[in-house]
Amino acid sequence: MVSANVIDVVTQPFDDQKPGTSGLRKRVKVFEEKPNYTENFIQSILEAAGQPKFLVLGGDGRYYSNEAIAKILNVCAANGVKRVVVPERGILSTPAASALIRSLKADGGIILTASHNPGGPDGDFGIKYNASNGGPAPESLTNQIYAISRSLTIYKSLFKRPQLHLEEKGQHELGNMSIEVIDPIENYLKLMNEVFDLDLIKERLFHAATSNGSNGHSTTSGKSFMMRADPMNGVVGPYARRILIEVLGAPLASLINGEPLTDFGGKHPDPNLTYASELVETMKSHPDIDFGVAFDGDGDRNMILGEGAFFVTPGDSLAIIADHLDKVKYFDDKQVKGFARSFPTSPAVDRVAKAKQLDCYVTPTGWKFFGNLMDKGLIALCGEESFGTGSVHIREKDGLWAALAWLSIMAHTGKTVKQLVEEHWKKYGRDYFCRYDFEECDSAKCETMMRELEEKLVDRSKLMVGKKFPRSQSESGDYEIEETGNFEYTDPVDQSVTTKQGLFVKFTNGARIIVRLSGTGSSGSTVRLYVSDYSKETLFEDSQSYLNDLLKVAYELSNITHFTGREKPTVIT
Ligand code: VG1
Ligand code: CO
Numbered sequence: 048m049v050s051a052n053v054i055d056v057v058t059q060p061f062d063d064q065k066p067g068t069s070g071l072r073k074r075v076k077v078f079e080e081k082p083n084y085t086e087n088f089i090q091s092i093l094e095a096a097g098q099p100k101f102l103v104l105g106g107d108g109r110y111y112s113n114e115a116i117a118k119i120l121n122v123c124a125a126n127g128v129k130r131v132v133v134p135e136r137g138i139l140s141t142p143a144a145s146a147l148i149r150s151l152k153a154d155g156g157i158i159l160t161a162s163h164n165p166g167g168p169d170g171d172f173g174i175k176y177n178a179s180n181g182g183p184a185p186e187s188l189t190n191q192i193y194a195i196s197r198s199l200t201i202y203k204s205l206f207k208r209p210q211l212h213l214e215e216k217g218q219h220e221l222g223n224m225s226i227e228v229i230d231p232i233e234n235y236l237k238l239m240n241e242v243f244d245l246d247l248i249k250e251r252l253f254h255a256a257t258s259n260g261s262n263g264h265s266t267t268s269g270k271s272f273m274m275r276a277d278p279m280n281g282v283v284g285p286y287a288r289r290i291l292i293e294v295l296g297a298p299l300a301s302l303i304n305g306e307p308l309t310d311f312g313g314k315h316p317d318p319n320l321t322y323a324s325e326l327v328e329t330m331k332s333h334p335d336i337d338f339g340v341a342f343d344g345d346g347d348r349n350m351i352l353g354e355g356a357f358f359v360t361p362g363d364s365l366a367i368i369a370d371h372l373d374k375v376k377y378f379d380d381k382q383v384k385g386f387a388r389s390f391p392t393s394p395a396v397d398r399v400a401k402a403k404q405l406d407c408y409v410t411p412t413g414w415k416f417f418g419n420l421m422d423k424g425l426i427a428l429c430g431e432e433s434f435g436t437g438s439v440h441i442r443e444k445d446g447l448w449a450a451l452a453w454l455s456i457m458a459h460t461g462k463t464v465k466q467l468v469e470e471h472w473k474k475y476g477r478d479y480f481c482r483y484d485f486e487e488c489d490s491a492k493c494e495t496m497m498r499e500l501e502e503k504l505v506d507r508s509k510l511m512v513g514k515k516f517p518r519s520q521s522e523s524g525d526y527e528i529e530e531t532g533n534f535e536y537t538d539p540v541d542q543s544v545t546t547k548q549g550l551f552v553k554f555t556n557g558a559r560i561i562v563r564l565s566g567t568g569s570s571g572s573t574v575r576l577y578v579s580d581y582s583k584e585t586l587f588e589d590s591q592s593y594l595n596d597l598l599k600v601a602y603e604l605s606n607i608t609h610f611t612g613r614e615k616p617t618v619i620t
Pocket of ligand 1: 348389431567
């Protein structure tokens with residue numbers, strides 16, 4: 048029955064509410080200044096999702112979150128949602144949101160984040176919808192949300208709206224909807240306790256720190272274990288304080304930038320070597336710190352560093368966790384059938400899968416493509432080169448989980464990060480990888496670049512095969528093109544097809560170049576150029592110099608300097 052308190056508000060449709068790689072992301076100003084921009088998108092989500100009754104709502108706490116939460120609760124209540132669970136202060140990490148949707152058996156969740164994009168009045172804001180499996184809405188659903196948003200003329204609203212105070216735990220009513228404000232960390236900590244042997248990590252790594260240095264076993268160096276975790280003023284701070292400091296007993300100094308701030312303290316909360324420079328510099332100047340980890344704004348990304356800021360590429364991190372999955376308690380009683388990685392991610396994990404006679408799936412960029420594989424039990428672990436690692440314990444990538452996985456591996460083996468990585472290379476060979484990001488370039492020129500490259504690599508692909516490019520590391524001769532194309536994916540579970548997911552060049556020696564446009568930016572276009580090459584013998588070269596010749600080929604084929612007007616990328620990882 049329609050409540051007398053519900054009204055129809057006449058609105059104008061927007062044509063720019065197409066969810067990207069991970070939800071709708073725009074400048075804060077767009078949400079603030081365009082009337083009904085948030086309400087329209089929420090109405091579109093609720094209609095596309097079949098009017099869910101029970102939702103989780105929260106986000107990374109960035110600027111505009113409180114206003115958005117008030118608007119969203121109103122539209123939800125008016126649309127007949129019966130129950131919404133909201134974390135205190137609205138702050139919920141993306142992985143914790145996924146965990147909460149799953150453990151409460153909610154119909155879905157609305158997550159307010161623009162992830163690693165800067166926040167504040169001049170930064171970005173974002174909204175994404177996760178389904179009842181806890182994972183990002185699949186393409187079929189995001190396409191439907193977009194279609195509805197383009198013709199929406201009415202959204203539902205409550206006529207009378209009381210002021211709500213959601214800072215503390217408790218129960219509220221809004222129209223016929225109940226709102227429960229909960230402690231966001233409890234549920235996540237409970238899950239981490241099921242996934243890892245936290246006592247063992249505490250005992251082996253942090254015991255020394257809590258018992259004044261006596262009897263502390265740690266890495267092979269024998270000294271007490273030291274760590275720096277850097278949430279970059281994003282959402283992970285309170286989770287890290289609870290789990291790393293209070294539960295594991297790491298010293299207080301192990302946590303830096305641990306306070307969630309609406310503008311991330313002016314930082315760019317993206318855990319890579321460029322933006323997480325504070326952690327990198329700290330690790331360089333304190334080589335006695337064994338382990339460093341940085342997280343992004345919404346807590347789903349991680350960057351792992353070893354002693355002296357030794358950088359673990361996300362592709363290697365995924366492969367090493369895969370190789371040591373027996374050190375993650377969660378898998379003790381589960382059958383592991385396979386792993387997955389996104390297409391641009393280095394094939395390091397494929398080699399582990401092969402050695403263990405497991406399947407390895409290669410998906411388009413974006414976590415939503417792992418959902419079906421996880422739901423069907425086809426994969427246990429997956430990851431992306433963009434600092435995303437996660438497992439089947441939830442349906443999002445999980446930064447803190449990755450840190451705990453590394454701590455668990457170190458606790459079990461007594462080895463340092465560097466030892467683990469180097470041993471991995473010796474066993475499997477090394478996948479050299481790097482990504483060049485050309486951020487916020489002229490969109491029209493980037494489109495032209497992609498079109499011309501597509502003509503070259505798809506329409507004229509036959510002419511490309513066999514072309515050779517010189518290589519100074521003559522270990523395996525020149526680079527010779529074996530295949531070119533645009534990556535296309537058929538989901539093995541529902542057979543849905545996703546096309547144009549990255550222009551690629553594959554070489555006969557296994558090297559690769561991939562070029563694609565980002566789907567998470569909020570202004571202009573960001574070009575991502577990924578190169579990787581493999582060696583069984585040359586294990587300890589600097590990756591930039593090892594990949595130098597391949598990068599030259601990538602520049603030549605794409606004409607990127609001409610189209611972006613830039614010689615050098617904004618970020619190298
Ligand atoms: C980027 C990454 C992709 C990741 C996505 C969302 O997308 O490349 O791997 O899944 O961000 O991550 P794009 O389209 O800009 O390349 V997050 O931490 O923003 O939820
Ligand atoms: Co993120």
